[in-house]
Amino acid sequence: VAPPHGTGELLRAALDAGAERLVLAIGGSATNDGGAGVLQALGVRLLDGQGQALAPGGAALASLASLNLTDLHPRLAAVEVVIAADVDNPLCGPQGASQIFGPQKGASPEQVRELDAALAHFATVTAATLGRDVSEQPGAGAAGGVGFAALAFLQATFRPGIEVVAELVGLDEALQDADLAVTGEGRLDGQTLRGKTPAGVLRLAQRHGVPVVAVAGSLGEGYDALYQQGLAAAFSLVPGPLSLEEALAQAEGLLERTARDIGRLWQAAQS
Numbered sequence: 001v002a003p004p005h006g007t008g009e010l011l012r013a014a015l016d017a018g019a020e021r022l023v024l025a026i027g028g029s030a031t032n033d034g035g036a037g038v039l040q041a042l043g044v045r046l047l048d049g050q051g052q053a054l055a056p057g058g059a060a061l062a063s064l065a066s067l068n069l070t071d072l073h074p075r076l077a078a079v080e081v082v083i084a085a086d087v088d089n090p091l092c093g094p095q096g097a098s099q100i101f102g103p104q105k106g107a108s109p110e111q112v113r114e115l116d117a118a119l120a121h122f123a124t125v126t127a128a129t130l131g132r133d134v135s136e137q138p139g140a141g142a143a144g145g146v147g148f149a150a151l152a153f154l155q156a157t158f159r160p161g162i163e164v165v166a167e168l169v170g171l172d173e174a175l176q177d178a179d180l181a182v183t184g185e186g187r188l189d190g191q192t193l194r195g196k197t198p199a200g201v202l203r204l205a206q207r208h209g210v211p212v213v214a215v216a217g218s219l220g221e222g223y224d225a226l227y228q229q230g231l232a233a234a235f236s237l238v239p240g241p242l243s244l245e246e247a248l249a250q251a252e253g254l255l256e257r258t259a260r261d262i263g264r265l266w267q268a269a270q271s
Contacts, residue, residue, distance in 0.1 A: 020080065024083050024156065025161060029144050030105055031105075034058060034148050035145050035149020036122070043069075046064055047066045048063045059114055062117065067125060067126065082164070084160075084164040085143070085158065088195040089141035090136045090137070091120075091140040091145050091148045092123065097115075100191070166200065181210050199226070213233050214235070215234075
């Protein structure tokens with residue numbers, strides 16, 4: 001049975017359909033393979049020392065000996081590829097895909113070390129093959145390293161996801177006459193500053209002198225660093241001890257309650 005290649009299959013289908021510009025929106029993923037699965041779906045062969053195809057998954061990259069690009073989809077050379085991501089993490093190291101996002105996907109400390117080493121080896125073989133190393137570029141660690149694969153093999157350009165979405169929805173124009181901006185995400189913490197949506201909204205709002213309030217499912221360690229960047233206030237939707245299932249089931253009511261409280265506070269401040 002062939003391993004699932006998900007995103008790579010979607011890219012191949014778009015290329016086959018004649019797409020001329022691909023926006024690769026990469027955020028949460030269940031992978032930590034440096035984008036190897038994406039590349040395999042697009043025709044790249046990842047081979048071990050015996051010339052056999054690697055098994056799927058990030059750990060298998062430790063056995064990578066060579067890359068065969070002969071069957072890489074031919075239309076990629078004529079297509080613009082844009083990465084839209086909400087993080088700017090590098091591929092490896094303390095801020096890399098494995099260390100930062102691996103535990104969120106269930107990786108143990110030992111597995112995190114194994115995956116980080118495997119991705120570093122993948123980056124070394126890739127640099128030797130292509131003649132350039134993109135593993136430290138912003139966004140290389142996004143979606144378990146899919147950003148790395150796109151930067152290295154698809155000649156993609158990186159753009160913060162908030163910039164792409166803001167253009168599509170006309171956020172900058174909407175902020176010109178706004179009195180208050182409200183933004184949010186699932187968990188507001190120190191990682192938010194590394195390019196996630198609230199940080200991008202905050203930057204845009206500051207250009208127009210508009211105060212920003214953030215609403216999050218939870219407030220994690222380091223979220224107060226956003227105050228130093230100009231955030232007016234942050235609120236958690238959860239009023240007390242709740243399981244994730246309970247919080248999800250009550251999300252609509254919790255959001256309504258928090259919005260009401262923010263509105264009352266804003267109204268009082270204007271009186």
